[in-house]
Amino acid sequence: MYVVIAGGGMVGYYLCRALLAEGHEVIVIERDRRRFQRGEDELGSVFMLGDGCEASVLAEAGVERADIFIAATDQDEDNLVACQVAKYRFNVPKTIARINNPRNERIFRQLGIDRTVSQVKHMLEDIEEQIPTHILARLFTLADVGLEIVELKVSADSPVVGRHVSELALPENSVLSLLLRSGEKPQVPASDVAIMPGDRIIAVTSPESEPALLELFSPKSPGSKNG
Amino acid sequence: MNIVIMGCGRTGAQLASSMDAAKHKVAVIDISTGSFARLPASFSGVALLGDGTDEEVLRKAGIEKADAFVAVTQSDNRNIMAAQIAKYVFHVPRVICRIYDPLRKDVYEALGLEAISPTTVFAELIKDQLEAEPQR
Numbered sequence: 001m002y003v004v005i006a007g008g009g010m011v012g013y014y015l016c017r018a019l020l021a022e023g024h025e026v027i028v029i030e031r032d033r034r035r036f037q038r039g040e041d042e043l044g045s046v047f048m049l050g051d052g053c054e055a056s057v058l059a060e061a062g063v064e065r066a067d068i069f070i071a072a073t074d075q076d077e078d079n080l081v082a083c084q085v086a087k088y089r090f091n092v093p094k095t096i097a098r099i100n101n102p103r104n105e106r107i108f109r110q111l112g113i114d115r116t117v118s119q120v121k122h123m124l125e126d127i128e129e130q131i132p133t134h135i136l137a138r139l140f141t142l143a144d145v146g147l148e149i150v151e152l153k154v155s156a157d158s159p160v161v162g163r164h165v166s167e168l169a170l171p172e173n174s175v176l177s178l179l180l181r182s183g184e185k186p187q188v189p190a191s192d193v194a195i196m197p198g199d200r201i202i203a204v205t206s207p208e209s210e211p212a213l214l215e216l217f218s219p220k221s222p223g224s225k226n227g
Numbered sequence: 228m229n230i231v232i233m234g235c236g237r238t239g240a241q242l243a244s245s246m247d248a249a250k251h252k253v254a255v256i257d258i259s260t261g262s263f264a265r266l267p268a269s270f271s272g273v274a275l276l277g278d279g280t281d282e283e284v285l286r287k288a289g290i291e292k293a294d295a296f297v298a299v300t301q302s303d304n305r306n307i308m309a310a311q312i313a314k315y316v317f318h319v320p321r322v323i324c325r326i327y328d329p330l331r332k333d334v335y336e337a338l339g340l341e342a343i344s345p346t347t348v349f350a351e352l353i354k355d356q357l358e359a360e361p362q363r
Contacts, residue, residue, distance in 0.1 A: 053303075053304060053331065054328070054330065054331070055330050055331070055334060056330060075304070076280065076308070077280055077302065077304040077305045077307070077308040078304050080304070080307070080308050080311075081303075081304040081307050081308070081331070084334075084338070085331070085334055088334065088337070088338055089334050101281065103281070103282055103283075107282065107312060107316060110315060110316060111311050111315060
């Protein structure tokens, strides 16, 4: 595949090295002369000096035949513009933008960018996954269908303990897909399986239903009447 | 009308003060407090510190009720991004953005943004003036 990368900082540089190693054709566009020089010294003519947001520079890089365009600078607005020029002026089929502000994920999608990658979001998700008190952790977002894959941890005081899978009033668009129980093989949770403390359940849900799903698995506070 | 201006440089400050003087409701956003010194003492609008490409900052500036949004920071790409958020996320009826680079301006005009390139405007102006009969 032919991949064009705008931005030759650390992200662009390592991305380029990895893609070259996999046998892809790559060009990295970097506007800072020092960074460009370092890239050229180490990786050769795959580095090109110029502004990846400029149509003339993208034309020179042959972006009209690129399969994927990746904007990997450290500025969200530069990445947006570079991807849009690649997509709308040169019809690149797939554009990927690196973002800093996780809120830009939705905005960029609305503005036509095919995919965003947010380091901040990944780190937050990693942290959430590590913290045992978190009952629900988001593992993966299926943006194109508006669904997400989450992991639910069943604590000893969870109201679902002892209940059968079929008894649970799952919110809309939610499916329990996989049951992980220590010492057993991963299994699809059958309707007559009773949930046990320590179980981990991989579920599919929508962002709208996520709070209701979390509520279902959360221990009721001491004052609550519906225990 | 309600107008939100992003960027309180010379252009932004002058636009803010003249719209304010004409009794419009003005909010001006800038990432540096020092820029607000360009506003006259008589300015009665809102000066808001923050990043105009951030949805929350735009909301605070009243973008949801704005009739017009103008992006005039020093950075073409910031102007382009903010203008698109105003137009496509908040559906502001009138959005104008400054793009210095004439080529980039062409791309975004084709995509439906109302853009002004000072580079082209000034070059045309100077050309007209040079070609006009000198006044004695």
